[in-house]
Amino acid sequence: MKYVDEFRDPVLAAGVAARIAELCDPDRHYKIMEVCGGHTHAIYRYGVHDYLPENIELVHGPGCPVCVIPMGRVADGMALAETNEDVILTCFGDMMRVPGDGGSFLDAAARGADIRMVYSPLDALRIAVEHPDRQVVFYAIGFETTAPSTALTVLRAKALGVDNFSVFCNHVTIIPAIKAILDSPDLRLDAFIGPGHVSTVIGCRPYEFIPRDHGKPLVCSGFEPLDLLQSVQMIMEQLAQGRAEVANQYARVVPWDGNRKALEVMADVFALRPHFEWRGLGFINQSALKLSDRYADFDAEIRFDVPGIRVADPKSCQCGEVLKGVLKPWECKVFGTACTPETPIGTCMVSSEGACAAYYNYGRYAKKRLPVVA
Amino acid sequence: MCLGIPGQVVRLHDDNEHLAEIDVVGVRRNVNIGLVVDDGVAEGDWVLIHVGFAMSIIDEEEAARALEGLKLMGRDYDDEVAAIEQSRIT
Numbered sequence: 001m002k003y004v005d006e007f008r009d010p011v012l013a014a015g016v017a018a019r020i021a022e023l024c025d026p027d028r029h030y031k032i033m034e035v036c037g038g039h040t041h042a043i044y045r046y047g048v049h050d051y052l053p054e055n056i057e058l059v060h061g062p063g064c065p066v067c068v069i070p071m072g073r074v075a076d077g078m079a080l081a082e083t084n085e086d087v088i089l090t091c092f093g094d095m096m097r098v099p100g101d102g103g104s105f106l107d108a109a110a111r112g113a114d115i116r117m118v119y120s121p122l123d124a125l126r127i128a129v130e131h132p133d134r135q136v137v138f139y140a141i142g143f144e145t146t147a148p149s150t151a152l153t154v155l156r157a158k159a160l161g162v163d164n165f166s167v168f169c170n171h172v173t174i175i176p177a178i179k180a181i182l183d184s185p186d187l188r189l190d191a192f193i194g195p196g197h198v199s200t201v202i203g204c205r206p207y208e209f210i211p212r213d214h215g216k217p218l219v220c221s222g223f224e225p226l227d228l229l230q231s232v233q234m235i236m237e238q239l240a241q242g243r244a245e246v247a248n249q250y251a252r253v254v255p256w257d258g259n260r261k262a263l264e265v266m267a268d269v270f271a272l273r274p275h276f277e278w279r280g281l282g283f284i285n286q287s288a289l290k291l292s293d294r295y296a297d298f299d300a301e302i303r304f305d306v307p308g309i310r311v312a313d314p315k316s317c318q319c320g321e322v323l324k325g326v327l328k329p330w331e332c333k334v335f336g337t338a339c340t341p342e343t344p345i346g347t348c349m350v351s352s353e354g355a356c357a358a359y360y361n362y363g364r365y366a367k368k369r370l371p372v373v374a
Numbered sequence: 375m376c377l378g379i380p381g382q383v384v385r386l387h388d389d390n391e392h393l394a395e396i397d398v399v400g401v402r403r404n405v406n407i408g409l410v411v412d413d414g415v416a417e418g419d420w421v422l423i424h425v426g427f428a429m430s431i432i433d434e435e436e437a438a439r440a441l442e443g444l445k446l447m448g449r450d451y452d453d454e455v456a457a458i459e460q461s462r463i464t
Binding site: 008038041042045092093117118119120121122123126129145146148149152156197200201223224252253255259260261262265352 | 377378392406408409411412422424425426427429430432433436439440442443446447449450453457458460461462463464
């Protein structure tokens with residue numbers, strides 16, 4: 001009963017688990033996708049599935065920012081840093097280890113490229129101010145959780161007149177990815193656990209097409225094990241009653257209408273790309289952001305000659321199937337053998353939000369199902 | 375990166391309305407508050423921080439809960455705090 005202690009309120013958790021079991025039709029197999037990588041991490045970390053009946057399956061979705069970066073964009077960033085001597089390429093720590101065709105950014109840094117890890121895009125801007133003789137490029141990644149930060153940093157750069165700063169933009173948006181998964185013939189889902197922090201920015205309304213057009217519930221969830229259990233319960237109540245709605249379990253942080261200011265700055269600074277390649281999911285229309293024409297001066301893809309490399313994923317790597325929820329991490333041929341967090345082949349093994357890394361780190365706890373305290 | 379970490383607003387900067395000094399588990403760093411200014415962020419408030427930006431105002435209980443959850447994540451939590459320690463937002 002190791003993990004029971006980690007529920008803030010074990011009695012409540014046991015009650016929620018019992019209610020879920022009650023709502024569960026034993027003749028039905030339920031597939032619920034958690035879209036967000038943070039949720040995937042928490043589910044494995046706390047062994048949330050151990051509190052669910054066996055016929056409720058949690059399927060891991062594509063919401064891990066570094067996991068969906070295609071190899072070609074890694075190669076482009078690397079080319080930018082390695083062919084322009086005056087460039088300092090900056091990125092988040094997770095991004096440093098993503099494998100590309102010519103290794104990772106860490107490898108490129110070891111070869112002599114000036115690639116630095118930053119905590120915030122504002123740290124990248126500060127480096128630009130400190131090095132007026134260099135070109136500082138921020139390699140931006142992430143969903144709507146981090147996109148407003150990049151937007152505000154560009155606005156700040158413009159206000160300060162920092163003309164040696166630019167952004168290599170890889171921001172993606174969550175709704176087209178969910179649509180791609182709903183349109184995928186490989187997977188039949190019953191419901192979604194909606195992202196927490198992305199929803200802080202976009203709110204709950206953008207998900208309304210999921211119940212309306214697809215008849216499936218979505219519940220925005222917090223990150224504690226009890227939050228996730230309660231979200232599953234809210235989904236199961238809907239399914240048992242034949243309802244499908246968007247609901248908000250994480251209302252203490254997620255406003256129904258999102259963050260108006262964040263949406264405004266994103267609309268100002270970014271424009272939708274006609275299409276963008278996602279690792280494993282292929283090209284998805286209108287699924288990613290670039291700098292809008294008003295801020296084209298800060299667009300690294302315009303300022304520099306970027307090769308626009310396309311690289312196929314390694315044949316042995318099945319990240320695409322894992323990102324779509326079609327394969328479980330341990331069903332991939334190279335999981336835990338050729339591909340480990342120390343020497344990742346695929347992106348899902350790099351970030352702690354990736355399903356493979358989460359399962360590799362914590363999955364051993366999940367192998368034995370624990371009885372539910374009632 | 376996508377971990378939100380709670381912090382408490384120590385001081386709003388007079389000379390830059392979008393920056394505040396924030397205490398994150400004992401580490402004091404500047405954080406951008408541009409996304410919560412309209413919500414009336416004030417000294418003493420708790421906020422949820424992503425990559426140097428306060429994304430939302432939360433109550434103290436939620437902050438304590440979120441922090442407790444993060445600490446259980448072990449190395450990821452340590453990495454996040456180490457990254458914040460290196461941050462020098464101006």
